Amino acid sequence: MRATQAENSSLRQSAGERAILEAAAWLFSEIGFDGVSMRSVAEAAGVSKANIYHHFESKEALYLAILHASAAELSALVENLEESSGRFDANISEFSSAHLQHLMDNETTSRLMLREAFSGDEERSRMLVERVVGGTFERMVSIFRAGQEAGELRSDLDPALCATLLMGADVFFFQARGALKHIPQAGFVRRPGRFSEQMIDVMLNGMLSKKQRKGGAQ
Amino acid sequence: MRATQAENSSLRQSAGERAILEAAAWLFSEIGFDGVSMRSVAEAAGVSKANIYHHFESKEALYLAILHASAAELSALVENLEESSGRFDANISEFSSAHLQHLMDNETTSRLMLREAFSGDEERSRMLVERVVGGTFERMVSIFRAGQEAGELRSDLDPALCATLLMGADVFFFQARGALKHIPQAGFVRRPGRFSEQMIDVMLNGMLSKKQRKGGAQ
DNA sequence: CAAAACACTGACCGTCCGGTCGGTCAGTTA
């Protein structure tokens, strides 16, 4: 009588459950955990409130189910970004632009994860980092470290710091673009590709060791 | 009988009102608008709930009062950062490290403003940007533009994009440091000064025109 | 020194919240 299994994401789920998950994911990412009521989820999903409790034990459980699904989705998408065989700077460049593209293409998921990582409590952010972001970050760092050993990356820089700068720039652009578009001079917000291009140019130009620099114009 | 004036921040305010503002600022920055109840504010401030409504028309008005106070505080602090007369790169460097320092020193205010700017609705983020961040950002951009005209900044870069990168790196570090400290390799989170230093090094190294570069080690 | 103005409170209101309960109904299984 009570919902027991749940979160068996791959197992068949009823149309109602799918509708609930979809509606809730959107609402949570848009308004946040506190701001979303189970009534609003039910209404948006076109089901009764009681039906949600048939599928999920609590509001918390529903949120967690969505979080786990999002995390799995995210890390699956990131899986494809490594194992590039090109030059160091080309790898970095490719990763970074794909990373931003991914953020933009999966707005709901990304927003949810960022909300959780930045404003959640200690335990949740730790779990999130260890389960999802951590792997990506470590791969990124090892790419940087390899580049450093090959003499392409400046030896005086912290590889983890470099990775943070690169991924952070994407993340900041993603979450700040709504606010930035109210600033007249910041016309670049409407062209993420152009931002990504110039950002990577600046970063690589600043990070690569002297002999490796292609050096932007001028 | 009804609260009317309010938000006359400089005029004398009762001990109760001050306690309310202080408690509410902390709670809002920590838990967010939805998560904070007027009862919790009253309890934290050591006053009755009704007393809050004596000083502020509504929860919304209380939030706005804190937001305005924070905004004023922020822009006052930023006011001192401009008008430097040194070299272009020294100005940028000084501004950026002071900016991060300011974020860290005013955690409550900063968190509140970021929350508002990033996850608030259209209208609020616009108001915030126009009233507070906009000015700082424009000053930053004009510094960059001047540097560009003087031939110190690469001419192929968008000045506003450069400003975004620099300020964004600080902001990202500020809000991500809680999550980053769960990543073993990211030991730099515990030394903001070191982060700031290397970040500015990379940025300037990537942004300055060739002849201007001092070039980090190696 | 009275009166107006202000700071403040406890009790209360209607509403919405997360969650529960008894029950219906369509679809399997035996």
Add this chain to the structure above:
DNA sequence: TAACTGACCGACCGGACGGTCAGTGTTTTG
């Protein structure tokens, strides 16, 4: 056909929410 199961619903619960109000002291002021 009878027993059972899972999807689903309307009505309801206690409690917390934002907000109100009549009233009590305290301070300022004409």
